Amino acid sequence: MSTTTSAPPSAAPLGESSPLASRGRGAPGTRPTPVGRTLRYLAILLGVLFVLIPVYVLVITSFKTGGDASPARAWALPHTWTLENWQRAWTALAPALGRTLSLVIPSTIISSVLGCLNGFVLSRWRFPGADIVFTLILFGMFLPYQAVMIPLLQLVLATEIPNGIPSLILLHVVFGIPITTLIFRNYFETIPHELIEAATVDGAGMLRTFSSVALPIAIPGFVVVGIWQFTSAWNDFLFAVFFSTPRNGPVTLALNNLANGALLTDYGVSMAGALLASLPTLVVYVLLSRYFIAGLMSGSVKG
């Protein structure tokens, strides 16, 4: 890959880390005409419009007063901007936001560490059959959780792990293993063999090679995996709905309850709540989009 020009050196071994970076030099081809370029921009802006229309609706509705939400003014800017919806959404969601943090942080850390161990072994310290094992683990990434949900409920019940956040941590750790293993395995594949081999020639055992050589170079991998796990655990709804209630579950469940609970939806409060619940992952995305994309790509394209 020669597209790492804009990537920080530490991220270089990720290779695919900047698959969306523009080519370093102009692509060969015919010179674009002014008309062609204008048409291209117009088409791009059409796409931007499609993507941003829901954002416009979310923002204006979240600042509207109840009386301002009549159908005739559905698309208009608020008459008077109010923070009331935001305050009510905050009151309704704050406890769930806190619980989501206490769910997301431990499950992200634990599944990243497990993924790093697995990725290292499956890439650099292969045992016979390692590739078969890897493929069997990978299948877990595509598993429709509905196909294990009933026995999973019974299993969690049997372990006496309380419903709500504790059992959700367990589930996100376990079902995070396939993707974290995949990302770390692909990451270690990109690291020159010589680095690891040098350590083993020096007589270092596997654990020492891992902790003194592999772990330090795996930091960009941890960023990618961490963002990925953080986002997917934060946004999870399926496990939440089966293993928790709006009173002890994460914010997706509380938000769904806020938006769908009453007979008549208060769209002002729900949309403020939707924005509130999305802020953490959006901030992470905006600040670290390169790593976010790297995770996205390794979740699909093999190394």
Place this chain on the structure above:
Amino acid sequence: MRSRVRRYGPPLLLISPSLVLVGVFVYVLIARNLWTSMTDNHTAAQANGRKDVSFVFLENYVALFKSPQFQHSLWNLVLFTAVFLVGAMIVGFVWAWLLERPLPGGRIFQTVYLFPMAISFVASGVVWRWLLNSNQGDSATGLNRLFQMVGLDVLENPWWNQVTFGIAAIAIPAIWQLSGYVMALFLAGFRGVPDDLREAARMDGASSLQMYRHVIFPQLTPVLMSAIVIIAHMSLKSFDLIMSISKPANYQTKVPAVDMYVFKSSFDYANAAAVGTVLLAFIAILIVPYLIQQHRERTR
């Protein structure tokens, strides 16, 4: 023998916790689920173990596939997947093509196109429920109101609130949310086309369009395959979006994943498990060949 243990013992030990967890939570539970789906575990008393269950083999599956209710779910799933897949492929591909060559502001557009991936289906469901409101005429809000405002009243429609084709409306937010992902996949594909190929085509006097058609697009076939597998399997699993836009009890928008939730809620564990297994079978048909092919490439 001792050297083999010394060589392979530590790595196996290191990954054994993960192997045990994945082995139990994926493979043992799949088997256990298959067993439950072949019993008559249809009541709360049986679900709680207060009443015995007995083996009925494929009875639940036969009943499911015979019931018009479940047939409607399958129809919805097929329609939803078809619209979602085709829509996301076209939009994602066009976006990638538009942004493939360097362009001032190109990165910003990519970031905008991809941002819906970062938010949950539940959050986007809130706004899409409003946009896809089925009210028409004076009480219309959402997209129907927007159509009135721009003089396209003919486009007003009940969206998802329609029995046969309603589910297709819910594919629109799905396309909105995942086209950016497809774009990212195709962009990586475009980047993978060697510059020599483009150069050679240009030397041969190919026009820009000819170069794309005959040189670059054929190179994107593997990416297209990956994208189809990924989007199709997500579509088969779709649950969050449908739950947040519609309601589990709505006949218009039911799909197997929603049925599974409804069965579980009424303690009909046998049917819930059977629906889960049906979903697993659909996804396995799609995923297993893909994983085997990737496995072959790795070991070659």
